[in-house]
Amino acid sequence: MQTTTFNGTTVKLSGNAINVGDKAPVVTAVGTDLSDVEIGGAKDNIQLIITVPSLDTDTCAAETRRFNQDVNNLDICETTVVSMDLPFASERFCTTEGITNLTVASDYIDKDVSKAYGVLMNDNKLKGLSARAVFVIDRSGKVVYKEIVSEITAEPNYEAALDAIKEAR
Numbered sequence: 682m683q684t685t686t687f688n689g690t691t692v693k694l695s696g697n698a699i700n701v702g703d704k705a706p707v708v709t710a711v712g713t714d715l716s717d718v719e720i721g722g723a724k725d726n727i728q729l730i731i732t733v734p735s736l737d738t739d740t741c742a743a744e745t746r747r748f749n750q751d752v753n754n755l756d757i758c759e760t761t762v763v764s765m766d767l768p769f770a771s772e773r774f775c776t777t778e779g780i781t782n783l784t785v786a787s788d789y790i791d792k793d794v795s796k797a798y799g800v801l802m803n804d805n806k807l808k809g810l811s812a813r814a815v816f817v818i819d820r821s822g823k824v825v826y827k828e829i830v831s832e833i834t835a836e837p838n839y840e841a842a843l844d845a846i847k848e849a850r
Contacts (some may be wrong), residue, residue, distance in 0.1 A: 683799055685812045687833045694812055694829070695803040696796035701827050705730075705818040706797040710763050710786035713772035718786040720761050720794065723822035727849045729760040729783075729842065730818065732800050732811040734833065736766050736774045736785070744813070744836050745785070746778055751843055753782045758846050761786055763794045765810050800829065813837065817845040825849050 683694040699705065707722035720730050731748060733741040745762050752760045760783035764771065771785045788794040788811060795801035800812040815837045817826035826845030830837050 683829060685802070685829055685831060685833055687805055687807055689832075690805060692805050692807065692812070692833070693803040694800055696799040696801045698799040699797070699816070699824055699827065701824050703824050705816065705822050705824050708793045708797045710761075710788050710794050711768050711790060712784065712786050713768050713775060715768055718761060718784055720763070720786075721797070721818065721822065723820060724759060724818075725820065726759040727757055727820060727846055728816075728818040729758050729846060730794075730798070730816040731760070731762045731837075732788075732795065732798065732814045733762060733764045734802075734807060734810040734813065736762075736764050736771060740813070740834055740836060742774070742778065745774075745780060745783075747836070747839060749778075749780045749782045751839060755843075755846060757850055760784065763788050763811065765789050765792075765795075807833065815842045817842060817849060819849040 705721040813830040
């Protein structure tokens with residue numbers, strides 16, 4: 682079983698543990714306009730899939746702003762940030778923060794993304810939210826990079842994720 686920590690306390694994750702070399706499952710989340718947002722599988726572009734607990738936290742907001750800035754020049758990459766926030770709250774966040782270079786989606790209904798990628802937190806006060814994780818999927822639909830951030834309150838390794846995108850070209 683995969684784990685992460687929240688303020689130093691171990692948090693168990695549930696769902697399918699997806700690893701580098703695995704085919705990325707195709708799942709659907711809800712866009713800020715209530716449209717379906719499909720992630721995973723083979724696509725024309727490399728995919729950067731980012732899961733966060735809630736955009737309404739300082740760390741998640743900072744991470745989303747940073748990836749929005751970093752992927753601005755990567756036209757080979759389709760970036761999606763998935764949280765458990767309601768689509769309306771996500772849309773307000775994107776408008777307020779100027780998030781225009783990536784897609785923000787919600788996994789609040791059935792938690793399909795979190796379950797399919799093995800990042801659904803299974804215990805403590807954050808039970809039912811997504812762990813902080815980053816996946817890079819190549820054009821063939823294969824996972825080429827994975828990071829489940831070891832501490833929920835910490836940011837991911839941005840440089841390693843961006844390097845994986847460039848390498849997947």
